[in-house]
Amino acid sequence: MTRIQGVAKKDAGLLLRAVYWFARREFGAVPEPLTVMAHHPKVLIASGRHELAVKKAVHGPLFELVVYRTAVKLGCSWCVDFGAMLMKHGGLDIERLKHIDEYATSSLFTDLERKALAYADAMTETPVAVTDAQVTELEQLMGRKQLIALTYQIALENQRARFNSAFDIKDQGFTSGDACRVPTH
Template sequence: MARISLTPRRSLLFRAVEWYSKRAYGKVIDPARALAHNPRVLWSDLRFEQSLAKWKELDSDLKALAVMAAAASIGCSWCMDFGHWESRQRGMDVRKLRDVPVWRESDVYTPLERDVMEYAEAMTANPPEVGDESAARLLSALGEAAFVELTAMVAVENLRSRMNAALGLTSQGFKDHCDIPAGEGTPAR
């Protein structure tokens, strides 16, 4: 249960966010509802997220795995739910999304994907536990621009996940709407 009301004052900004959120995601996302209690925080978050969407140096699947590994480390069910849905919308393999919390035991990831998730977890630890060898492998595989973007995205996800977890935001059921139920066309995986 959220620790803050998810029914903020319906300011002009929040009404615009409601409209966009319903159009883009099918419902108003709870982080927007929570942040709308402080319009300056909401506005800053919106501008920041718009800026992040323009970052394109890092492969989108690697970025998604890094973000979800950080969210899983923190325990943000809202971020895991939304991240799964968002990545499925882009066509990412459902097995890779499903196995993020247990990536070390899964056989669906490439060595680079494993390095990315290990790095995300190491950055998320408190204090961070990033090793020189891990960073060097990623820097060599990705190049400097993508490595910087990876590092920034993990830091951003730490902000998102820690804020959502602290506000008590939990899954909104996005993941439930990703896959075709068994018996309706393609078998569920």
């Protein structure tokens, strides 16, 4: 159980009911972090707008992979569950996720993926442990624009996972059984 109970649909005003409807349509269930954030509607709306804008600007298999790794490293079971579900519905090979802890030596990951995952690990350390060599190498491999996007996405997942961890928000079963709650479009 979370440290702060989310706002129930029956207690939600018109705006929150609309947000809950949209979330249920998109994900098959209302994400619990959203219901907790609903106690502060302005923060919820700001966060939602930000997430939608980032989704349009930054996406792709490599970005999803580093987000997943960051969630694993921080121990955010909600983020791991939700991320795996999104990756599955994005057509990505989620079997590789079982080997994410062995990314550095596993042939399941490309050289670029291994370097990006190591970068995600370094960014997620406290204090941050990113080296000049990592930035230089990734910039050469990806280009500056993509490196900026990768860095932003890892930082954003750090924010999400730490928010969820602070409120003890656990996985919601998005990938349990045959569920994968996101409706296929």
